[in-house]
Amino acid sequence: MQLELIWPADLPANQLRTWLREQLAQHGVPLRWAITAVEPLGAGCRQLKLEAVMTSSEQ
Amino acid sequence: MAAPLPTLLVVPTGIGCEIGGYAGDALPSARLLAAASGCLITHPNVINGAALYWSDPRIQYVEGYSLDRFAAGELALRAVRQQRLGLLLDAGIEPELRHRQLQVAEGCRATLGLNIGPVVTSDVPLAVQLRQGPSGASWGELGRPDALLRAGERLRDAGASAIAVVARFPDDPESEALSAYRQGSGVDVLAGAEAVISHLLVRELGLPCAHAPALSPLPCDPLLDPRAAGEELGYSFLACVLVGLSRAPDLVSLTTEVALPLGAGLLHAEQLGAVVAPEGALGGEAVLACLERGVPLITVANPSLLKVTPEALGITSGLQRARSYMEAAGLLLALREGIAEQSLQRPLLKLTEI
Numbered sequence: 001m002q003l004e005l006i007w008p009a010d011l012p013a014n015q016l017r018t019w020l021r022e023q024l025a026q027h028g029v030p031l032r033w034a035i036t037a038v039e040p041l042g043a044g045c046r047q048l049k050l051e052a053v054m055t056s057s058e059q
Numbered sequence: 060m061a062a063p064l065p066t067l068l069v070v071p072t073g074i075g076c077e078i079g080g081y082a083g084d085a086l087p088s089a090r091l092l093a094a095a096s097g098c099l100i101t102h103p104n105v106i107n108g109a110a111l112y113w114s115d116p117r118i119q120y121v122e123g124y125s126l127d128r129f130a131a132g133e134l135a136l137r138a139v140r141q142q143r144l145g146l147l148l149d150a151g152i153e154p155e156l157r158h159r160q161l162q163v164a165e166g167c168r169a170t171l172g173l174n175i176g177p178v179v180t181s182d183v184p185l186a187v188q189l190r191q192g193p194s195g196a197s198w199g200e201l202g203r204p205d206a207l208l209r210a211g212e213r214l215r216d217a218g219a220s221a222i223a224v225v226a227r228f229p230d231d232p233e234s235e236a237l238s239a240y241r242q243g244s245g246v247d248v249l250a251g252a253e254a255v256i257s258h259l260l261v262r263e264l265g266l267p268c269a270h271a272p273a274l275s276p277l278p279c280d281p282l283l284d285p286r287a288a289g290e291e292l293g294y295s296f297l298a299c300v301l302v303g304l305s306r307a308p309d310l311v312s313l314t315t316e317v318a319l320p321l322g323a324g325l326l327h328a329e330q331l332g333a334v335v336a337p338e339g340a341l342g343g344e345a346v347l348a349c350l351e352r353g354v355p356l357i358t359v360a361n362p363s364l365l366k367v368t369p370e371a372l373g374i375t376s377g378l379q380r381a382r383s384y385m386e387a388a389g390l391l392l393a394l395r396e397g398i399a400e401q402s403l404q405r406p407l408l409k410l411t412e413i
Contacts, residue, residue, distance in 0.1 A: 002193055013372045017131070017347035031258050032124070034071065035342025036194035038371035046371075050342075051192040053255055055204075 001027065003050040007038070020050065028054035063097025063117075064332035064395040067130060067349060071340045072104040072123065073197030073250030074363040078384065079337075080247060081240070082289030083108025083299065088384035092335060093117040095388040096395060100136070100326070102126050103257070103269040103303055104250065108289035112299035119326070120303040122268050123345075124258035125310050130334075130348035135325040136308035142267060144175045144304055145219025147210045151184030151227035152273045159294040160225045160273060167301045175301065177217045181206040185226050187252050187272075195364045199252020204259055211260045211268075221267040221304045224256055225297055228272040241277075241291075243284030246364065267307035271296035328352065333394055335387050337361035338380070339368050353377060355394065357387050 005023055007016075016035075024030040033052035041047055068089055070079035079085030085105045093099040093115050100119040106112070119136060121129060128134040146164055148157060167173045186202025201207060207224070214222055228249055231237060239245030253270045260268040276294055283291060290296060311325055334349040338358040341347075342365070349356065358369060359381045369378055379400060381387035393400055401407060 013347075013374050014350045014353070016372070017344060017351055020347075031262065032254055033344065034196075034340075035347075035367050035372075036192065036196060036365055038342075038367055049194070051194060051196060051198065053198060053200075053251075053258075055259075 001052055001054060003027070003052065005048045005050065006041070007046040007048050009044060020048075024050070024052055024054070028056050031055050060097070061395050061397065064391065065098040065100060065326060065330045066092060066096035066391060067126070067331055067334040067345060067354070068092055068099055068101040068105060069126070069334065069336045069340075069343060069345050070105050070361070071337070071343055071363070072102075072254050073247055074340060074365055075195070075246040076337055076340070076361050076363040078361045079105055080363065081243070081284065081286035083111060084286040086113055089118060090115060091384060091388045092391060095391040096333070098326075100126070100129070103300065106303060107269070107296070107299040109271075109296040110292040110298055111289040112302045114302055114306070116306070120267070120269070120307040122257050122261050123254055124261045125267070127344040127348065130328055130331075130345040132328045132348075132352070133312070133314050135311040135313055135327045137311050137325050138308050139220075139306060141174050142221035142305055142307055143219055144173060144301060145214030145217065145222045146175060146178045147207075147214060147222055147224045148178065148180045149185045149226040149273065150181045150206075151186065152225065156273050156275070156294070160297055163295045163297040164301065167298060171302065173301055173305045177214060177219065179210045179213045179217075181210040185256075187226050187228050187256070189229060189248050189252055191246075191248065195246060197246050197248050197251035199255050201252070201255060201259070207256065207259060208263050211264050215264050215266060219266070220309070221307055222260055222264070223297065223300050223304055224260065224268065224270045225273050226256055226270065228252070228274050230275045232275075232277055241280050241284065241287050242282050243286060261310070265310055265312065267304055267310060269300040269304050269307075271300045333357055333391055335359060335391070337363055339363055339366045341369065341372055341374070342367035350374070355379065357381055357390050359384055359387050
């Protein structure tokens with residue numbers, strides 16, 4: 001799956017991993033994932049693109 | 060020389076890295092970084108060269124999912140003298156190709172002294188499917204993950220302490236993607252599915268694991284890129300996996316209630332002295348976990364499909380940039396010996412008072 005997320009302005013890079021895992025957990029159990037792009041949206045906003053392989057919580 | 064500086068080396072799989080995106084072609088770089096650091100923790104994709112391999116006691120062979128968990132502080136690594144390698148074969152491998160895999164295992168027993176066995180075949184074909192993400196990165200799926208896990212459990216229950224998997228991958232000898240890969244461009248389209256297989260087994264069984272695809276041999280290509288050559292020397296990709304796994308460290312969970320002290324023969328993420336990763340591929344979980352715990356980051360100019368750079372992530376501190384893995388080795392040595400990087404460069408700016 002691919003996920004697009006707006007990077008919270010007050011979230012530093014060294015806290016991204018925990019936040020991203022929380023976002024991914026809403027879609028299942030992540031098996032493998034990575035940020036594949038960071039796109040500026042203007043006014044200091046950034047969009048993260050993630051690609052992930054998820055498993056269901058029963059698997 | 061100073062004590063080893065445990066260092067994480069990441070070269071993400073399936074994104075077409077110029078160095079490391081082929082048949083173990085990051086292995087020379089890994090050997091150099093292992094010499095500089097004294098202790099290199101890296102994943103199989105970096106050092107698997109199919110028929111080619113190099114065993115270095117300074118290199119810890121740690122599968123990608125467990126590498127992520129280690130960097131996150133959820134696993135520790137315990138050195139072993141020898142793993143007992145269970146061999147898991149996909150029921151979808153045709154008889155002659157299956158024999159080739161078994162002959163590699165027999166050769167590794169007879170010639171290299173590896174401890175291999177038992178052998179288990181999945182009860183149904185695993186049905187590997189290849190995928191490509193919107194970024195162009197390689198991904199994959201398994202039609203029958205349940206069969207993979209059942210076979211893995213049988214090996215574990217029969218005494219295997221590590222698992223080598225051989226899954227039948229789809230042949231597509233006429234594909235443009237394969238042609239590009241063989242000639243030194245494009246992405247390893249198998250890599251993503253390989254990662255899914257090993258990740259699933261490690262997550263569920265907690266054992267070291269690595270994967271080799273079973274593919275029909277390709278016709279000789281006079282234009283074959285040297286970086287891809289290791290995968291076209293024989294009938295199997297399994298030898299490097301067996302060698303690597305034979306001394307892969309045990310994975311010790313740190314998320315149980317049993318407190319394990321630092322030391323106790325274990326390598327913990329707290330001991331990491333550096334992480335080395337391609338400059339544009341910083342978005343994987345292991346690197347992000349290292350950023351969390353403030354591990355010094357050394358980026359290397361190693362182009363790939365991705366542009367997740369320090370600038371993109373807003374990383375401004377704890378960062379050193381290397382133009383090559385040779386330069387990264389120098390930076391690692393300086394870290395290990397406690398030599399300030401600024402002292403090695405010119406101009407050397409004077410001290411300023413704050």
